[in-house]
Amino acid sequence: MNHVLVFVIAGLFVYTIIPTFVIRVLGIGVYKKGTAGRGIALTFDDGPDPEYTPRLLELLKENNLKATFFVLGSKAEHYPELIKRMHNEGHLVGVHNYVHWANAFMTPKKVRLQLEHSVNVIEKIIGERPVYYRPPWGIINIFDFLLLKRFRMILWSIMVGDWRSNGGKRKIKERLQAKLRDGAVIVLHDSGQTFGADKDAPIYMLEALREFIAEALSKNYAFLRVDEKMRLEEKNKRAQFSLFKRTLIFLWFKWDRLFHWLFSVKPLDENKPLFFYRAATFRGMTVSLSDGEKLVSGDRVIELHFNNEALFHLATGARSPVHLAVQMIRSVKENLPKVTEKILSTPEYSDIKAIYGITMIHRGASQLGFTLMTLPNGLFSIITRMYLKILLYIMHADGKNRLKSNPDALIPLVLAISANEMKSKYPVSQLSVEMERTIVPAGYLVETHATQ
Structure with a gap:
């Protein structure tokens, strides 16, 4: 029995723990944070949500900001009009799996099928194949490195726990302000329907985000889509060095x-x-x-x-x-x-x-x-x-x-x-x-x- 347990633990380390450590801590193969500069990226996971995503899109439109949405394929099927609106209003649409399952608990084949299905759904709606991907919870398995041939894997440098309601707007805003750095990639959530989230949490996220945007703009921060941010940084690097x-x-x-x-x-x-x-x-x-x-x-x-x-x-x-x-x-x-x-x-x-x-x-x-x-x-x-x-x-x-x-x-x-x-x-x-x-x-x- 002990040998079986050791084998299982060793298998977990090889299959998911070490690969996740490689991307989350070492940042190998993923984009987590850009070079310094006042360009930052707002990214949103777990949507679209019929109640909160429209309100979020209105807030971004009011401030003339562009963001990146990592959407679930299953929700995209149910709310194609929201995916189309994201695209038409100039936002980047990426993939966040078909359903909100961690890749650690799926076979490599299952992960590929989820992604392929999601990509096809989104392409059918907006006419473009998404190539930016964020695995749920930032957890991967070792075979996900093969996905880097087709996708740019995007993580984050700022996470503020906005999927929980306790602390309300104040907690989210204070954490955003405290963690904000030049070149940051911020992850927020426009849906409270995933496992572990509070259903009303996006209310407080939206309230905090409205005030955070105003303060960040007053400090000369620029909000960019992830793809725009990456291209700009790469261009600057090539030009200088x-x-x-x-x-x-x-x-x-x-x-x-x-x-x-x-x-x-x-x-x-x-x-x-x-x-x-x-x-x-x-x-x-x-x-x-x-x-x-x-x-x-x-x-x-x-x-x-x-x-x-x-x-x-x-x-x-x-x-x-x-x-x-x-x-x-x-x-x-x-x-x-x-x-x-x-x-x-x-x-x-x-x-x-x-x-x-x-x-x-x-x-x-x-x-x-x-x-x-x-x-x-x-x-x-x-x-x-x-x-x-x-x-x-x-x-x-x-x-x-x-x-x-x-x-x-x-x-x-x-x-x-x-x-x-x-x-x-x-x-x-x-x-x-x-x-x-x-x-x-x-x-x-x-x-x-x-x-x-």
Whole structure:
């Protein structure tokens, strides 16, 4: 009996658990989130619903927004007029299986038959074969990777539990606001008829969505269909980076992750990882900080490291240098108080004397309370400068010319601020206002790891 149980568990791992882990966690073979930029995608599952889908379509029409619907083939058969309306009003219609069953509980043949039936139903209604597919609950079996020859599998980066009624509009809206990131793919549900859902849940989803749309538009977010979003991002990548450069970027990101693992460098905020950090012991000459504190060798400090991958996505997703500067300002403003929060919430950081790092993004830093210092001459300074120039060449779309255009400006500096001044200027409950006066030149998007 034990052998049978082991065999069954091993079979489940191979058939569905490992494949689902591969797409859900590693994102291999699927589209979950685009490159940074203000383009986000609204997607809706489990419909069409005769009560809620028309109301949703009206809301989207009022705001002139386009969305993506992953519909059930069985419901499409019952409500073809809603599928036709989605298509006629410019929305993308994708497939969400014929009925809402997880692929883990179906044979490969059954999954293919469900999809084929659904595709035929939708094609008959709108005259186009859908090629975008979202498996129910984001669960697949190992044979579903064969579907990638015919379909683009789409998952999500934001899910807010809108299929349940508890918490109402407030819960959904707060989660949407808290999780919203550039490039996000948001999944919502315009039907409450699937297993585990509350029938009236779409009422609260629609109420929250109305307010969320207004706020997102006021922040210059653009709502795109999934296919439009993917094409735009691919076009931008091709325009900016050659295959050779994309390979270098890929390898550099892998190196960054290895570095973080080797030196215990952690994200300051798991949801908005603009900064990484680690606690360390300061080794160097005595430094007088702007508030009169002195940083001496042996003091405990927090090293701040820019997330090069996040900076890269900000740069490639920006419409212009000014747009990029605005995004940088917003991101830094959101993150500086989190340094204070980390210090105050971590007992072993009670003896932290200062926060520091080495970077080329230093215009306006002195107005923020940071003391700026040049690197002492020596081997470390030479290596750091070389490192930064290589990084700029790799990450900047026009890195080669950027290095030639103004080489004197590409000087890394040490930035430091005392822990006391950080707590004073950037309390947890208040975002900084000084950064609003600071414009960070787009050409300076390059950073080095702090002193080892």
